[in-house]
Amino acid sequence: MSKIAIIGSGFSGLSSAAYLAASGHEVHVFEKNDSAGGRARKFTTEEGYVFDMGPSWYWMPDVFENFFKDFGYKVSDFYELKLLDPSFEIIFDKKETLPIPDDFNKLCALFESVEKGSAAKLKEFMQEAQFKYDKGMKELVYMPGLSLSEFADAGFLKGALRLQVFSSFSKHVRKYFSNPKLIALMEFPVLFLGAMPQDTPALYSLMNYAGLQLGTWYPMGGFHEVIKALMQVGENNGVTFHFNSEVEEISVHNGLANGLIIHGEKLQFDGVVAAADYHHVESKLLPSALRNYNESYWDKKTFAPSCLIYYIGLSKKIKRIEHHTLFFEEDLFQHSKEIYKDPKWPEKPLFYVCCPSRTDSSVAPHGHENLFLLMPLAPGLKDDEALREQYYEVMMSRLESQVGEEIREYVDYKRSYCVSDFIEDYHSYKGNAYGLANTLRQTAVLKPKIRNKKVKNLFYAGQLTVPGPGVPPALISGKIAAEQLEKYLKNQKHEVIV
Numbered sequence: 001m002s003k004i005a006i007i008g009s010g011f012s013g014l015s016s017a018a019y020l021a022a023s024g025h026e027v028h029v030f031e032k033n034d035s036a037g038g039r040a041r042k043f044t045t046e047e048g049y050v051f052d053m054g055p056s057w058y059w060m061p062d063v064f065e066n067f068f069k070d071f072g073y074k075v076s077d078f079y080e081l082k083l084l085d086p087s088f089e090i091i092f093d094k095k096e097t098l099p100i101p102d103d104f105n106k107l108c109a110l111f112e113s114v115e116k117g118s119a120a121k122l123k124e125f126m127q128e129a130q131f132k133y134d135k136g137m138k139e140l141v142y143m144p145g146l147s148l149s150e151f152a153d154a155g156f157l158k159g160a161l162r163l164q165v166f167s168s169f170s171k172h173v174r175k176y177f178s179n180p181k182l183i184a185l186m187e188f189p190v191l192f193l194g195a196m197p198q199d200t201p202a203l204y205s206l207m208n209y210a211g212l213q214l215g216t217w218y219p220m221g222g223f224h225e226v227i228k229a230l231m232q233v234g235e236n237n238g239v240t241f242h243f244n245s246e247v248e249e250i251s252v253h254n255g256l257a258n259g260l261i262i263h264g265e266k267l268q269f270d271g272v273v274a275a276a277d278y279h280h281v282e283s284k285l286l287p288s289a290l291r292n293y294n295e296s297y298w299d300k301k302t303f304a305p306s307c308l309i310y311y312i313g314l315s316k317k318i319k320r321i322e323h324h325t326l327f328f329e330e331d332l333f334q335h336s337k338e339i340y341k342d343p344k345w346p347e348k349p350l351f352y353v354c355c356p357s358r359t360d361s362s363v364a365p366h367g368h369e370n371l372f373l374l375m376p377l378a379p380g381l382k383d384d385e386a387l388r389e390q391y392y393e394v395m396m397s398r399l400e401s402q403v404g405e406e407i408r409e410y411v412d413y414k415r416s417y418c419v420s421d422f423i424e425d426y427h428s429y430k431g432n433a434y435g436l437a438n439t440l441r442q443t444a445v446l447k448p449k450i451r452n453k454k455v456k457n458l459f460y461a462g463q464l465t466v467p468g469p470g471v472p473p474a475l476i477s478g479k480i481a482a483e484q485l486e487k488y489l490k491n492q493k494h495e496v497i498v
Contacts, residue, residue: 001025002270002489005260007247007285010038011471012461013275014230015067015478016485020273021237022071023486028269029239030262032246032276033425036231039433040471042224047413048365049313052224054433055471056354056372057324058217059210060137063472064226067479071233078229080220082359087216088324090188091402092181099322100185102215115179125176129209132163136206141467141476144484145445164202166440172202184332195302195437196336204438218323218359226471247276250285250458257458271457271489273481278448278464280427290454302442304434304469305339305376306419308383308391312371313364313413318355320403321369325353327398335376340437343378345387351375351395368412373399380430383418392416434470435463443468450481459485 002025006017009031021027035041039054065075075081086099101107112119143150173186187197189207219225249261250272257272274281279298282291330348338346354372357364364370373395400407419431436442450465452458461481467473
């Protein structure tokens with residue numbers, strides 16, 4: 001049995017911890033904050049609101065189910081999932097709304113009502129997207145991305161044309177649909193989780209299959225219920241958690257990580273999974289000679305957005321609002337440019353509103369509403385209270401106009417969260433919220449390596465390495481890192497025996 005340290009308790013860290021502990025190792029998780037979850041932490045207010053701080057879209061339910069199945073559990077052993085209908089709603093210009101039904105036949109009818117002939121096109125699009133999902137989410141994402149030979153072995157190169165790894169997502173969508181509303185619907189996951197549609201591989205139409213055919217779900221009690229479940233799996237396998245325990249240094253001797261410095265004290269370990277921000281781990285916890293990458297490498301990378309978030313409590317209910325609402329009255333392409341090509345605070349932003357209290361009465365006092373407002377932003381921007389307030393007024397004005405009633409005068413709780421908070425709480429590089437963008441030049445083996453090239457028993461997990469941004473990929477990243485460390489430890493044991 002080896003003694004393993006996990007740095008960070010987000011989804012990837014909790015995943016790694018559970019797998020390594022189940023393999024019989026003594027596992028310790030060190031978290032700089034006072035609770036687990038990373039970006040998926042929660043907080044409760046004196047007024048009685050319960051806010052999820054980050055993730056709110058529960059997609060790819062099979063990935064979660066597979067995780068718990070690996071430990072002999074089911075999702076239902078830990079939390080209740082509710083399928084949302086509509087899955088979400090999109091607001092376009094002139095208050096035109098597009099509610100997205102959870103039933104695929106109804107979705108086809110909706111497409112046909114917007115653009116003649118598009119129902120058949122949607123079915124064809126989804127057949128391709130399902131192939132990519134099955135191949136991508138069941139095979140490719142579990143590869144450590146250490147060598148091209150992994151993909152040759154998996155028949156990847158042979159099927160690359162069908163997977164459309166080298167094709168543009170934007171062009172792919174436009175092959176099927178011409179109506180701007182349908183194009184915006186298909187492209188929105190890319191804006192929030194990756195890059196400009198023009199720069200994203202068509203492979204990622206698998207996200208459309210995940211969201212539009214597998215459904216949008218909600219874990220009752222809030223997204224943090226998933227974090228609690230992951231912790232429970234870890235604890236059931238013997239994982240020990242240490243909160244308010246920021247790692248100050250990774251101790252390395254003879255090419256091996258042999259401990260962590262925490263509160264000025266060295267704790268001995270046989271292996272480390274760094275599930276904190278990759279750039280922070282390399283630039284602050286390791287000497288320059290032991291880093292995989294220098295500053296210029298990170299500076300040239302394309303990052304997914306940061307965001308401005310508002311957590312809002314209302315002392316009344318709202319009549320016309322869905323659980324998830326996308327405000328797309330403005331130009332998607334222009335907002336994308338202001339994130340990826342010409343980084344600046346957007347002139348006419350798109351944004352997203354989540355109202356979990358519409359589905360779950362436990363997240364707000366009786367007769368009150370819980371709102372989560374999110375506006376994607378370019379990472380690295382300077383933010384201050386004046387800018388935050390400026391965009392708060394923009395978002396709330398548009399929200400009030402859409403629902404047709406006053407909201408701001410009923411706000412009894414309000415908290416903002418932006419670029420500087422991501423840096424402070426998570427050491428997030430440039431305050432990014434989602435990780436690396438899913439561009440062709442940052443896919444698979446072209447992502448930052450999951451293994452440290454100079455420290456043999458140090459591995460990385462999370463949204464800055466394989467397989468990429470999002471909660472399901474983070475769970476998978478933790479599993480990959482655990483498997484790679486386990487493989488290394490077994491090889492070392494074998495060498496000692498021999």
